[in-house]
Amino acid sequence: MNSNDPSTLLIVDDDALILQVMKLCLPEPDYHVITAETAAKGLELFAEHKPDAVLLDIQLPDQSGLAALHEFRERDRRVPVILMTGHGTAETAIRAMSGGAFEYVTKPFEPDDILPVIDSALETSRMARKPAVLPSEDRLGEDDTKADRVLGDCPAMVEVFRSIGRVASRDVAVLILGETGTGKEVVARAIYQHSQRHDQIFHAINCAAIPENLLESELFGHERGAFTGAEQRHVGKFEVCNGGTLFLDEIGDMTPRMQTKLLRVLQEKEFERVGGSKTIQTDVRIIAATNRDVEAAISDNSFRSDLYYRLNEFTLYLPPLRERGEDIRIMIEYFFTRFAKSLGKEVVSIAPETMAAMMLHSWPGNVRELQGVIKQTLLKASGPVIVPAFLPSGFVGHGDDGLGRSIGGGAWQAGLRSHVAWLFAEGSHTIAADIHDAVDREILAEVLHATQGNVSAASNRLGISRPTLRNRIKQLDRNTEGGKER
Numbered sequence: 001m002n003s004n005d006p007s008t009l010l011i012v013d014d015d016a017l018i019l020q021v022m023k024l025c026l027p028e029p030d031y032h033v034i035t036a037e038t039a040a041k042g043l044e045l046f047a048e049h050k051p052d053a054v055l056l057d058i059q060l061p062d063q064s065g066l067a068a069l070h071e072f073r074e075r076d077r078r079v080p081v082i083l084m085t086g087h088g089t090a091e092t093a094i095r096a097m098s099g100g101a102f103e104y105v106t107k108p109f110e111p112d113d114i115l116p117v118i119d120s121a122l123e124t125s126r127m128a129r130k131p132a133v134l135p136s137e138d139r140l141g142e143d144d145t146k147a148d149r150v151l152g153d154c155p156a157m158v159e160v161f162r163s164i165g166r167v168a169s170r171d172v173a174v175l176i177l178g179e180t181g182t183g184k185e186v187v188a189r190a191i192y193q194h195s196q197r198h199d200q201i202f203h204a205i206n207c208a209a210i211p212e213n214l215l216e217s218e219l220f221g222h223e224r225g226a227f228t229g230a231e232q233r234h235v236g237k238f239e240v241c242n243g244g245t246l247f248l249d250e251i252g253d254m255t256p257r258m259q260t261k262l263l264r265v266l267q268e269k270e271f272e273r274v275g276g277s278k279t280i281q282t283d284v285r286i287i288a289a290t291n292r293d294v295e296a297a298i299s300d301n302s303f304r305s306d307l308y309y310r311l312n313e314f315t316l317y318l319p320p321l322r323e324r325g326e327d328i329r330i331m332i333e334y335f336f337t338r339f340a341k342s343l344g345k346e347v348v349s350i351a352p353e354t355m356a357a358m359m360l361h362s363w364p365g366n367v368r369e370l371q372g373v374i375k376q377t378l379l380k381a382s383g384p385v386i387v388p389a390f391l392p393s394g395f396v397g398h399g400d401d402g403l404g405r406s407i408g409g410g411a412w413q414a415g416l417r418s419h420v421a422w423l424f425a426e427g428s429h430t431i432a433a434d435i436h437d438a439v440d441r442e443i444l445a446e447v448l449h450a451t452q453g454n455v456s457a458a459s460n461r462l463g464i465s466r467p468t469l470r471n472r473i474k475q476l477d478r479n480t481e482g483g484k485e486r
């Protein structure tokens with residue numbers, strides 16, 4: 001959790017001891033806890049503080065917790081509400097789950113039981129409510145700690161932003177493909193936030209992080225006694241998110257059995273809880289993401305092609321950072337400025353050698369890796385200029401960049417690679433010729449300058465004949481005049 005951005009939690013309970021203990025368990029600066037002893041006061045604080053999540057007792061002096069849940073949800077459905085119940089009221093709380101409660105916990109509970117539920121609710125709230133701001137949105141004044149600015153100017157990213165604009169308001173499933181850290185989650189949030197369902201519930205689930213049986217229960221719920229340990233009915237995400245959006249991350253890791261169940265709910269909009277016979281209707285928009293090569297997974301039969309086609313009503317591909325040309329430079333400058341501010345560091349400039357080393361890196365962890373490297377660099381930095389020595393150890397001059405090229409090869413190689421990446425991102429089909437022309441222009445200009453424009457001396461120093469030099473100069477001029485400045 002980011003200490004610069006505390007999460008506000010509203011706790012509504014008439015038990016002063018619970019309020020006190022929860023305050024102790026949720027310390028500043030990560031959490032900001034506000035408390036109310038009645039539903040009426042809770043609703044007042046809700047309007048005033050716009051909390052990130054609510055912890056609500058089901059038995060309050062002035063109103064039933066369920067009625068209060070309904071009122072909180074009327075005010076903002078995106079704020080997760082966790083219900084606290086006594087043993088006698090657990091059944092009511094379970095029913096409230098299909099009315100949109102995030103989760104319920106039974107009293108008495110240990111901090112270790114409730115803290116993960118609170119953190120998960122706060123994470124859900126962040127994803128639903130923290131704006132993912134696209135370049136086309138004129139919200140430059142927005143506080144960058146309160147929003148995630150999605151940067152990108154290269155053709156592939158411009159196409160991604162156009163696609164988000166086209167697909168967000170259409171109620172179709174979206175599949176987001178891209179290597180780890182390329183921005184799949186932030187793009188999923190942008191789609192949800194620009195969709196017609198933006199004021200409805202949004203939940204996310206990481207399909208790779210949970211074993212199959214638990215995932216099944218998480219998504220579809222289970223009946224009491226469905227399996228050993230199923231002491232209570234559990235309401236799954238497909239039920240809780242009715243009318244809203246579900247982000248299924250790492251969908252490529254789902255087992256074949258889960259894929260079959262998911263396909264059915266996508267096709268028929270209905271399912272049964274595990275161990276249940278009642279068919280439940282649901283209307284959930286799915287946004288799915290994976291860093292796997294899905295087509296390869298289909299070929300080796302580890303991913304169902306019919307599920308792929310169903311999810312693939314619209315596909316967005318996020319290119320790896322190393323293919324985004326000058327966007328890398330823009331992101332480096334942006335994150336240095338942004339993180340320097342939050343870390344209280346003064347950064348005036350990034351030394352060209354530092355920029356070159358960073359442009360040269362292949363960023364296998366993409367934007368997330370870039371952010372990590374910048375934070376580490378800032379922590380190490382002293383003084384306003386970021387020199388290569390501040391980069392994390394192992395970053396410059398060690399190993400290779402994953403493509404067999406040594407890191408720290410020098411500024412000119414970095415510049416060259418950045419130019420190649422840019423031409424690639426621009427969609428050029430004459431990269432080799434463009435680069436050769438650009439390099440020859442520099443060489444000829446430099447040598448002719450050094451020989452005061454004497455073609456004989458220059459050709460002599462270049463190791464080529466005079467006619468070859470003249471022809472090459474003419475050719476470069478033609479390429480420039482023909483609008484092919486390269």
Ligand SMILES: Nc1ncnc2c1ncn2[C@@H]1O[C@H](COP(=O)(O)OP(=O)(O)OP(=O)(O)O)[C@@H](O)[C@H]1O
Pocket residue numbers: 148149150151152178179180181182183184185186187249291367368371
């Ligand atoms: N184009 C972008 N501009 C600015 N920040 C970005 C961009 N893309 C991603 N980020 C930031 O990079 C970080 C990682 O992005 P995100 O979590 O969306 O990646 P991911 O593809 O979902 O990763 P994983 O596959 O590991 O789940 C986030 O902090 C996100 O806000």
